[in-house]
Amino acid sequence: MIASVPVPLRRFSQNWLANDELAVALVRSMEPQSGDHFLEIGGGEGRMTRALLQHDVRVTTIEVDTRCCETLEALARNSAGKLSVIHGDVLEYDPPASSGPELRLVGNLPYAIASPIMRWTVKHHKIVSDAYYMVPIDIAKRILAPAGSSERALLSVLVGWFFDGKMIRRLGPGAFRPEPKIKSAFVRLQPHEPPACTARQQHCQTVVQGSFAHRRKTLLNSLRQSGWQRDEIERAFATIGIDIGARAEALRVIQFARLAEELPELIQ
Template sequence: MSELPPLPSLRDTVREYGLDARKSLGQHFLLDTAICTRIAALAGDLTGRHVLEVGPGPGGLTRALLATPAAQVLAVELDRRAIAAQQALAAHHPGRLTVLEGDALELDPLAALPAPRRIIANLPYNVATPLLVAWLRQAAGIEGMTLMFQQEVAERICAAPGSDAYGRLGVLAQWRCRAQFLLSLPPGAFSPPPKVFSAMVGLTPHAEDPGPALFAAMERTTAAAFGQRRKMLRGSLKQLGQAEALLDAAGIDGERRAETLTIAEFDRLARALLAREAADGVA
């Protein structure tokens, strides 16, 4: 069997496959191998882990992940130009890199990965938040996530109660996971440079799994509370019905505003909402 030709550099890969970054796909490529290696290292020991990467592009981070002791990397990519580049990379790593074509928002790639599962990705900006929320719903089956976001989004994920950045996304993320701000990267680290800084966030799911019904209740609770965040809770939670009774059941003063509540207080509210809906026979 003839030997494969050596892999081209990342910049040569971009040229060879015509991978000009497309705004419609939220693409900003990482072509610095040192940065890619550092990101893979931030994920911790990957020995025997099955890793999901979304939006691999020309494969800089993919190469760094394959250089670790990870058992497998599953790369989900929508851009057919990048898929061709990934398939060429897969040929150099038989059995370790699988390329799945499609939209990660419409697929369930985690179902194709055995445990223990990790998600490590430089996420396309335009789908990063909905992808994160979807993975938070499935967090019981994920060992950890190391994800790149716009820095503003990363700050929201890790924000503390009472801060300007604290909101629905931070509550959902911190309710399900321990969230850590890991690394900030300037626009110049990417090709093409975005207009904003980017940042890596580490998310380690908590041992307790709330289950789908309570997660859905938390989504409804936070959507109502932060949907009108300038209002007191007795006003913003009216759309959930019987706001005062809900607040009393959770032991929370209705004159407070959403940004002042701790994660534990939101948990009490969500559990109170779920209990009331169960009593009322609401699906």
């Protein structure tokens, strides 16, 4: 442990890796290549940052905690220009278009905002080469849930539209300090071509959100309560071949793309 490391704060949802060996192992699983550019979300005390800097890579770390930024800035001064520090909230950060599509994302995500960061990643998918995130195990299961799984949710489809997910490693509470009350997982998101779809992307997201807005209802009733007319939905189902009693978690991403093409855009 290096000196003058700040204490994790609950208000920032900080649970840091417990030791350097774990950070090194996680970075090794990412297979860093010479010249890679990593955007680290939540540099924290710098444990993952230091593990990354053991390789011939560039690292930009974004951190909201002023105390941690001071620690990271000290690390940057001795990094021979390999490390840049941004003091700010990642959810308000727009990476420059020139960053990608070779930008590699990594982060031990603050668990309280893990889902919003996943949505942020989806928003910036065009500049992402891949992403490696530490998240709560329930978020990991949701991201990876296939069509038909009871764990499939809105986040499954939003992420699955642009990325393939894989669980790299499961970790217990003892891997962090302070110890969280839940288990965690280190997951990889690998970009893939989104489904061909003639509908606007915003409309696609509106359809997906409407589909999962009322989880206890059938897909038809959830879409009805989200603003579409029953006859519009039934025609779309008939065209695509969706069962009238289907639920949102049963659909594959490509079926949501077809549904977005068949349903009209809602007038706000």
